[in-house]
Amino acid sequence: MIELTSITRIFHMGEQSIYALNHIDLEIQDGEYVAIMGPSGSGKSTLLNVIGLLDKPDDGSYRLDGKTVTDLSEAEQAQIRREKIGFVFQSFHLVPRLTAAENIELPLILSGLAAAERKQRVNDTLRAFDLSDRAAHRPSELSGGQRQRVAIARATIMQPTAILADEPTGNLDHQIGVEVIALLENLHQTGTTLIVVTHDRELGDRAHRQLMLRDGKIMTDKKT
Amino acid sequence: MTLADTFFLSFKTVVSYRLRSVLIILAMTLGVAAVVVLTALGDGARKYVVNQFSSIGTNLLVVMPGRAETTGAFPGAVLGQTPRDLTLKDAQLLGRLPQVRRYAPLNVGEAELSASNRLREVTVLGSNAELIPIRHMKLAQGGFLKHGADYSAQIVLGSQLASEFFPLTSAIGQRIRLNERRFLVSGVLAPQGKTMGHNTDEIVIIPVEQAQSLFNTTSLFRILVEAKSHDAIEPAKEAILETLKQSHDGEEDITVITQDAILATFDRILHALTLAVAGIAAISLIVAGILVMNVMLVAVNQRTSEIGLLKAIGAPAADIRFLFFAEAMWLSTAGAAFGFLLGQLGSLMLRLVYPDLPAWAPAWASIAGITVALLTGILASILPANKAARLDAVQALSKK
Numbered sequence A: 001m002i003e004l005t006s007i008t009r010i011f012h013m014g015e016q017s018i019y020a021l022n023h024i025d026l027e028i029q030d031g032e033y034v035a036i037m038g039p040s041g042s043g044k045s046t047l048l049n050v051i052g053l054l055d056k057p058d059d060g061s062y063r064l065d066g067k068t069v070t071d072l073s074e075a076e077q078a079q080i081r082r083e084k085i086g087f088v089f090q091s092f093h094l095v096p097r098l099t100a101a102e103n104i105e106l107p108l109i110l111s112g113l114a115a116a117e118r119k120q121r122v123n124d125t126l127r128a129f130d131l132s133d134r135a136a137h138r139p140s141e142l143s144g145g146q147r148q149r150v151a152i153a154r155a156t157i158m159q160p161t162a163i164l165a166d167e168p169t170g171n172l173d174h175q176i177g178v179e180v181i182a183l184l185e186n187l188h189q190t191g192t193t194l195i196v197v198t199h200d201r202e203l204g205d206r207a208h209r210q211l212m213l214r215d216g217k218i219m220t221d222k223k224t
Numbered sequence B: 001m002t003l004a005d006t007f008f009l010s011f012k013t014v015v016s017y018r019l020r021s022v023l024i025i026l027a028m029t030l031g032v033a034a035v036v037v038l039t040a041l042g043d044g045a046r047k048y049v050v051n052q053f054s055s056i057g058t059n060l061l062v063v064m065p066g067r068a069e070t071t072g073a074f075p076g077a078v079l080g081q082t083p084r085d086l087t088l089k090d091a092q093l094l095g096r097l098p099q100v101r102r103y104a105p106l107n108v109g110e111a112e113l114s115a116s117n118r119l120r121e122v123t124v125l126g127s128n129a130e131l132i133p134i135r136h137m138k139l140a141q142g143g144f145l146k147h148g149a150d151y152s153a154q155i156v157l158g159s160q161l162a163s164e165f166f167p168l169t170s171a172i173g174q175r176i177r178l179n180e181r182r183f184l185v186s187g188v189l190a191p192q193g194k195t196m197g198h199n200t201d202e203i204v205i206i207p208v209e210q211a212q213s214l215f216n217t218t219s220l221f222r223i224l225v226e227a228k229s230h231d232a233i234e235p236a237k238e239a240i241l242e243t244l245k246q247s248h249d250g251e252e253d254i255t256v257i258t259q260d261a262i263l264a265t266f267d268r269i270l271h272a273l274t275l276a277v278a279g280i281a282a283i284s285l286i287v288a289g290i291l292v293m294n295v296m297l298v299a300v301n302q303r304t305s306e307i308g309l310l311k312a313i314g315a316p317a318a319d320i321r322f323l324f325f326a327e328a329m330w331l332s333t334a335g336a337a338f339g340f341l342l343g344q345l346g347s348l349m350l351r352l353v354y355p356d357l358p359a360w361a362p363a364w365a366s367i368a369g370i371t372v373a374l375l376t377g378i379l380a381s382i383l384p385a386n387k388a389a390r391l392d393a394v395q396a397l398s399k400k
Helices: A044-051 A074-084 A100-110 A115-128 A144-156 A174-189 A201-206 B003-016 B018-055 B088-095 B159-165 B208-214 B233-247 B259-302 B304-312 B317-353 B363-390 B393-398
Strands: A002-013 A016-028 A033-037 A059-064 A085-088 A162-166 A193-197 A209-214 A217-223 B060-065 B100-115 B118-127 B139-142 B154-157 B175-178 B181-189 B203-207 B222-227 B254-258
Touching: A002 A044, A016 A044, A016 A059, A016 A217, A033 A044, A033 A201, A044 A162, A044 A193, A074 A085, A074 B304, A074 B317, A085 A144, A100 A115, A100 A144, A115 A144, A144 A162, A144 A174, A162 A174, A174 A193, A174 A201, B003 B018, B003 B317, B018 B259, B018 B317, B018 B363, B060 B233, B060 B259, B088 B100, B088 B208, B088 B222, B088 B233, B100 B159, B100 B208, B100 B233, B118 B159, B118 B208, B154 B159, B154 B175, B159 B181, B181 B203, B181 B208, B203 B208, B222 B233, B233 B254, B254 B259, B259 B304, B259 B317, B259 B363, B304 B317, B304 B393, B317 B363
Parallel strands: A033 A193, A033 A209, A085 A162, A162 A193, B118 B203, B154 B181
Antiparallel strands: A002 A016, A002 A059, A209 A217, B060 B222, B060 B254, B100 B118, B100 B175, B100 B222, B139 B181, B154 B203, B175 B181
């Protein structure tokens, strides 16, 4: 369960202070499917980054699964990201030098898993995401949809409790985007919390809960 | 992340940025090779000089007239005195010392050698029969003053002179003139080539009394003394100084230098020279280290979004720091290894081109070269690795 209490994030632009997040209170239960929406600059990506422990709030407290994580050390936060959170980005963020299989393997390497078990899990994941015949290809040899599939495979291989997706279809054409969303929704079906940042209304409407952000504040919190 | 995985991942990075890696490794290689080759050259020169110096004799002491004063002027100079000359009588006194195995008085001069219409300037050594064994010379034919006939007009020719003057016949028993004095060739030196800048193939040796009369002098240029053993060198030196002081009316006006002392001095000087050369070569290693730092800093910039991703998928700062550190380790280890091999190859080439020069890099230089390469690699990676580890994840991810 994700519990944010009075989370504030301030960016300093010269003399000006901009409230990217302005005293946000938010609770997300395990297994929810949440869309974070709003115009650009409304703070939706910042909210996602705070939830994913990539960004540190300037104020407020964040409890994840009943434990306060805001004041954990850098290494402890990294461990939580590794074990509980999977990120999916608009621009995929695959390592260009590594093959699809190696990109998917990265989180397992970081967690210090033995090579034999890594290979087994990577092969299973490749099969699950229908990427087996693309395993040895580098990102530059893959289509956009395939790249995002590799990225999602990488995000799920550690079996995280939450997947955080920031505009996952932003760089894909409509048809491929729908396929990628279906993939993410399948993961949600298996019980994973899914939080998607998007400015695409159609995409947002597919979620079971929509948060509308503006100027760092939650304007509406709608469940369907 | 395990250590093995860290090194494996960074190895893949090194391999995938091929040109960049090859260039850095080349810089490191040249630096290490320079240390190895230059120290091989320096140490080879040291060994060469030491060998040359050892070859001129064993347990050798050289007695010279005059005294090298460390302070002030020669005291006699004010009174119009000159240091006393060394004489044959002095040499004979030294021969009676218990620490002395043998001695050879020495006079050196230039004279005109002529026979059967041939004529040339030669260096003349005047000495006794002991000169040959003391100076480790070898006779190819004949002998020199074999039966103690010190005043007889015998002459020993250097091998080249023998073949120049008597190309068709054996030189032994032939008559030859030295400044219009007639000599009988009694021996020919074996070819030895140059030692310490003197070509012994182009000298002649005559009895010292003959030389003194030829050059119209009663003094000696040097007295060469061979001590009975290595341990006898210092006592012999003391005894020589004491003996000649007495014979020179209590005036200590000679200088005795030992081969050992000169050898030790050359050894020290050339060793210091080798060290200096190694130090200069090590500068190129430090330059290579700065190159590694520069390239690693560029790499951090290039891979900013990748670093952001690693952070997002749960790499702690320590892992990222170690990844860059390992990358620099690969580069400098490869550079050190290739540099060592190239340096050994270069030393081998030196030995092939100059067979006289024992150009082997001393072990300390190879170890120092490799250590400095690894050390600069490690030091050079600290700054870029820290920079990478401290990157802000969100900003790093947003960078293209």
